[in-house]
């Protein structure tokens with residue numbers, strides 16, 4: 592158990608804290624969903640999930656094989672189940688399949704990416720990118736059946752009458768990152784290929800996709816099946832010993 596953090600008497604709890612504790616004590620509570628597995632089932636499930644995730648690679652060449660919309664929609668449902676700072680769920684997933692919109696995105700993204708590769712990126716950045724074999728050409732934006740653009744909501748907007756009040760959001764980047772992880776894992780489990788693509792800058796995506804002022808483009812995720820000709824860079828993951836310590 593945690594020790595009591597309050598200093599020894601005399602301790603005058605202030606009004607604000609008292610009011611908060613009263614509210615917190617009245618918060619509705621319910622039992623959590625149960626997913627209790629026997630040890631052998633748990634190990635089998637854990638290994639199966641690991642084997643599924645081991646099949647994920649960032650794919651940059653997609654086939655035109657159609658993708659059932661439900662797979663992408665369910666991945667958004669999974670993304671929506673992620674934990675988030677103060678449960679504010681500060682994300683919005685925009686699924687783009689309209690070829691004209693994808694083409695506008697490709698043109699705008701390639702323009703920015705060219706600037707990055709030709710001028711903006713430091714030598715150090717280019718050195719880090721070279722092993723991936725990438726450049727400013729982003730045909731995957733038009734080839735992938737779906738391109739999902741994830742937006743982070745920098746703050747919430749609560750409509751009251753004609754005006755909208757701003758609601759402060761907490762831990763936005765962390766929350767959206769975890770949600771995107773759920774999204775990618777769901778698509779991977781459905782056998783789909785993805786790329787996490789972060790054109791820089793990407794403010795223009797809010798204009799193209801007509802998003803409100805509180806949303807910032809966070810990542811662009813083409814979704815589909817890898818083209819038969821697709822190749823991935825032969826780069827290794829760190830070993831368990833490199834990413835795990837125990838105490």
Ligand SMILES: Cc1cc2nc3c(=O)[nH]c(=O)nc-3n(C[C@H](O)[C@H](O)[C@H](O)COP(=O)(O)O)c2cc1C
Nearest residue numbers: 647648649650651723725786787788789790823826
């Ligand atoms: C936050 C983030 C941003 C990324 N941005 C890009 C990008 O702009 N373009 C790209 O081709 N790949 C991008 N990637 C993909 C990485 O290059 C890729 O994940 C990494 O090389 C490891 O390869 P793997 O995903 O196949 O395991 C990004 C990945 C992450 C997580």
